[in-house]
Amino acid sequence: MNAIADNLRFVRKKIMQAALANGRDPSQIKLVAVSKGKTEADVEAAIAAGQLVFGENRVQEAKAKFANLRAANPALELHLIGPLQTNKADDAVRLFDVIQTLDRPSLAEALAKAIKKTGRVPRLYIEVNSGSEPQKAGVAPEDFGSFLDFCRDACGLAVNGVMCIPPQAGDPTPHFLRLKTLAEQYGLAHISMGMSADFETAIRCGATEVRVGSAIFGER
Numbered sequence: 357m358n359a360i361a362d363n364l365r366f367v368r369k370k371i372m373q374a375a376l377a378n379g380r381d382p383s384q385i386k387l388v389a390v391s392k393g394k395t396e397a398d399v400e401a402a403i404a405a406g407q408l409v410f411g412e413n414r415v416q417e418a419k420a421k422f423a424n425l426r427a428a429n430p431a432l433e434l435h436l437i438g439p440l441q442t443n444k445a446d447d448a449v450r451l452f453d454v455i456q457t458l459d460r461p462s463l464a465e466a467l468a469k470a471i472k473k474t475g476r477v478p479r480l481y482i483e484v485n486s487g488s489e490p491q492k493a494g495v496a497p498e499d500f501g502s503f504l505d506f507c508r509d510a511c512g513l514a515v516n517g518v519m520c521i522p523p524q525a526g527d528p529t530p531h532f533l534r535l536k537t538l539a540e541q542y543g544l545a546h547i548s549m550g551m552s553a554d555f556e557t558a559i560r561c562g563a564t565e566v567r568v569g570s571a572i573f574g575e576r
């Protein structure tokens with residue numbers, strides 16, 4: 357038994373329990389294993405334990421780590437969960453199946469161009485700055501509708517979901533509920549929220565994807 361396989365089993369069980377306790381179907385909640393800062397061997401251990409969906413926060417790190425893993429495991433699904441610079445849009449679109457951090461007009465334009473150029477169409481989630489924290493990435497909740505319109509109408513992008521990272525301190529519940537409400541209001545199916553410390557709360561609030569790193573791979 358290795359620790360990563362044990363941790364994965366534990367997290368999956370917690371996800372299942374949180375789903376059932378809230379009248380939700382556990383199969384409707386996707387576990388994104390966040391492997392940032394961890395090695396290719398760590399990811400391999402997770403794959404051996406049946407995990408195929410991974411999240412990374414840097415394009416270059418993910419590109420290096422997953423080059424061989426991708427080739428060996430065609431079913432892998434890779435999510436970008438960190439900030440994306442416009443000059444890395446092409447690389448990101450080539451590498452990732454989901455980009456969770458669409459957060460500004462210049463990036464929407466760069467992604468539209470990259471999609472046209474590469475012919476690859478990752479799913480896109482809008483990152484919401486649910487706590488309206490000045491230093492944090494993401495669209496303010498009150499600007500969500502106009503930004504979504506811009507992505508769709510001006511850039512021709514299909515937007516598939518939302519994600520948020522609540523403020524470090526305090527109860528994340530109101531932030532999770534705000535994100536869930538936005539997703540419902542605008543008919544977006546994918547709701548990415550909840551990390552190691554709060555994924556069960558996020559599931560109670562309606563998460564369809566949880567992003568769990570340290571509870572699977574250990575502290576970074």
Ligand SMILES: *Cc1c(COP(=O)(O)O)cnc(C)c1O
Nearest residue numbers: 390413437551552567568569570
């Ligand atoms: C690092 C990270 C996670 C995972 O955090 P843990 O606390 O290790 O589970 C989730 N989402 C984002 C955006 C992250 O950067």
